[in-house]
Amino acid sequence: MEATQVKPKVSTSAPATPEKQAPKFKAPKKKRKWPKRLIILLVIVAVLALLLSRCMNAGSQIVSSAYLPYTTEMRDMTVSVSGTGTIEPIHSYKVTTLVSGEILEAPFEEGQTVHKGDVLFRIDSKDVESNIEQLQLNVQSAQLALNDLLETQSDNQKDRNLKAEDAGVITKLYVEQGDSVSIGAPIADVLDRDHMKLKVPFHSADAAGFYVGQTATVVVDGTAQSLTGTVDEIAVTDEVGPGGTLVRQVTIRVDNPGVLSETSRGTASVNGAACASGAAFAYASSSQITAKAAGDVETLSIKEGDRVSEGQVVGVLSEVDLDSQIENARISLETAQLSLKNAQEKLDDYTITSTIDGEVIEKNLDVGDNISGVSSSGTSVSYPAVIYDRSQLTFDMDIDEKDISKIQVGQKVEITADALDGESFTGVVDKININGTTTSGHTSYPVTVLVDGSPEELYPGMNVSAKIIVEEAGSVLTLPVEAVERGDTVLVALPGCLDENGNVADLSAVEERQVTLGRNDDNYIEIVDGLEDGEVVVALSPQGSSIMSAMGMG
Structure with a gap:
């Protein structure tokens, strides 16, 4: 028979002991928290990633937008250069004046068309006219004073000139330039040695048939040499000669062959008639240059040995006092004439005429007003009148230096006016001014534009925008x-x-x-x-x- 193990039965009731024992302490076990924290962290990271993704998408959308x-x-494409300008008439005339006075005439009205040269204002000029009359008398007086001095100078000029009366050679010089001389002082001796004269008697009957310039034959005594001369002078009266005969002195001039002197003698015959007796030769002329006025020898153009001709001026005597008077008289006359000229020009200022053809935009003064700038009502005016020639309108526009090389005279310009919506006009570049204006290192150049047709819609002072057509680029x-x-x-x-x-x-x-x-x-x-x-x-x-x-x- 198999034995069966019997387990002891355990009692659930506390054993009986004489004393009650304290229970034994046991430490509690730790709970594991890291999985929970990891989950939280992952959640946070996921949220941040979501937010960052949304922000990045939003940023990307912002950048893209x-x-x-x-x-x-x-x-x-039409390449153009733009700018702005202000309409102006091609010509304007703002009347100004350099004189003052009451306006006597103002034969024009505001809005009327006037022409260049038309009278705008005629100003009272009685005071200026009286002054001109006096200045004219001053000029006449100064002119008479100068004429008198010049006439005196002309009369004295002949006496101040040092003149040779005969031709010849300067044999002696008595003065130098700068010397002071008195009236009658000798200046130089002049001797004509190239010609000789022979004065011999001829029977009166023969001499009566001679004439000045007639050819004569001269024979030098002691030589067989005969010279041909001319009759230079015939005495007008007879005198008794040798043997009681009547003779007349005849002077014959001959060229000096170089050997004749005042010691030489000779005889002469004219037309076959011989002289009654011989005589000594004489130099043709021997004279002296003398001072006919007193003064300093201002100029002298001769020296000893120089030849001079008859009537030649060889020097001039100064007449300091008279020259000074004449110079002062000239200055007085010029001053008087200048004063008269200035007064006459000032008189022209009293008649103001238009310098242009145009329309009278303003007439601020009228007859009875004072042209000084105040009207009869007492209000001051900037200009007596303003005239605009609006037959052509123009404006200037500033072109930047980076564009000015593109601009040429004749380029077409498209124009619009701020005051005329929907209307446009055309023009052409007329002038480029290379005299630029620099502001803060930036240069611009004024360009003048002529507006085509002078449209009536555009008035002076209107602001316009313009595009200069630089090129028609096509498609x-x-x-x-x-x-x-x-x-x-x-x-x-x-x-x-x-x-x-x-x-x-x-x-x-x-x-x-x-x-x-x-x-x-x-x-x-x-x-x-x-x-x-x-x-x-x-x-x-x-x-x-x-x-x-x-x-x-x-």
């Missing part, structure tokens, strides 16, 4: 100017860049491309190379630039 799409297209590939903001590169939209509405959705789907730029007008720029018609370019909008700056990405 800062860009706008621009499509290239073919268009007719070219273009983009808006604001689409090209990065020099010669653009951002070309690739598939996915734009959403179904054509807005920029994904800025990463772009391609940076280099382009060649050409001409431009105010709104569009020509694309010469790098893009095709219809391609889309994205670029920052003006508002987008502000957004990017605010995000710190500008």
Whole structure:
């Protein structure tokens, strides 16, 4: 029989002990908390990732919204340079005057057309006219005084001239330039050694048939030499000659062959008739130049040995006092004439005429007013009258230094006026002023435009905008100017860049491309190379630039 193990039965009741024992302390087990914390951390990370993803998407959407799409297209381009100006008449005349006085005449009215040279104002000039009469008397008096002195000088001029009475050689000079001389003082001795004279008697009957200039034959004593001469002088009376015969003295002039002197003697015959007796030769002339007035030798043109001719002026005596008087008289006359001229010119100022053809825009003074600038009502005026020539209208516009080289005289100009909506006008460039104005390192140049046809709608003072047509470019590939903001590169939209509405959705789907730029007008720029018609370019909008700056990405 198999034995069966019997387990002892355990009593659930506390054993009977004489004392109650304290229960034994057991430490509680730690609970594991890290799985819970990990879960929390993962949740936080997931939330942050979600938020960051949303922020990035939002930021991407904001950045994308800062860009706008621009499509290239073919268009007719007109290259122009724009500016503004103020309409002015081609000519204007604002009346001014240098004189004052009461207006006696003002024969025109406001709105009237006047012509160049028409009288506008005639001013009382009685005081000036009286002054002119006195100045005319002053001129006459000064002229008479000068004439008297000049007449005196003319009379004295002959006496002041040092003149040779005969031809010959200066054998002695008594003075030098600058010397003072008195009346009758010797200046120089003149001797004619080239000619000799022989004065011999002829029987009166023979001499009666002679005449001055008649040929004569002269024989020098002691020589067989005969000379040809001419009768120079015939005495008018007879005298008793040798042997009691009646003779008449005849003077014969001969050229000196060089050997004759006043010691030589000779005889002569005329027309076969011989002289009654011989005589000594004499020099043809021997004279002295003397001073006929007192003064200083101002000029002297001779020296000893010089030859002079009959009547030659060899010097002049000064007459300082008379010259000084004449000079003062001339100055007085010139002063009087200048004063008269100025007064006469001033008289012209009392009659004001129009300098242009045009319309009277303002008439601020009338008969009875004072031309000094105050009307009869007591109000001051800037100008007595203003005249405009509106046959041609013009204006100036300032052109930037970067554009001025494009501007040429004769270019067409399109014009609009702020005050005339919907109306346009044309003109041409008339003048380019190279005298530029520089402000803050930036220079502009004034260009003058003439308006075609002088339209009546345009009034002086109206503000106008103008475009100078530089070039008609024709049909070219273009983009808006604001689409090209990065020099010669653009951002070309690739598939996915734009959403179904054509807005920029994904800025990463772009391609940076280099382009060649050409001409431009105010709104569009020509694309010469790098893009095709219809391609889309994205670029920052003006508002987008502000957004990017605010995000710190500008």
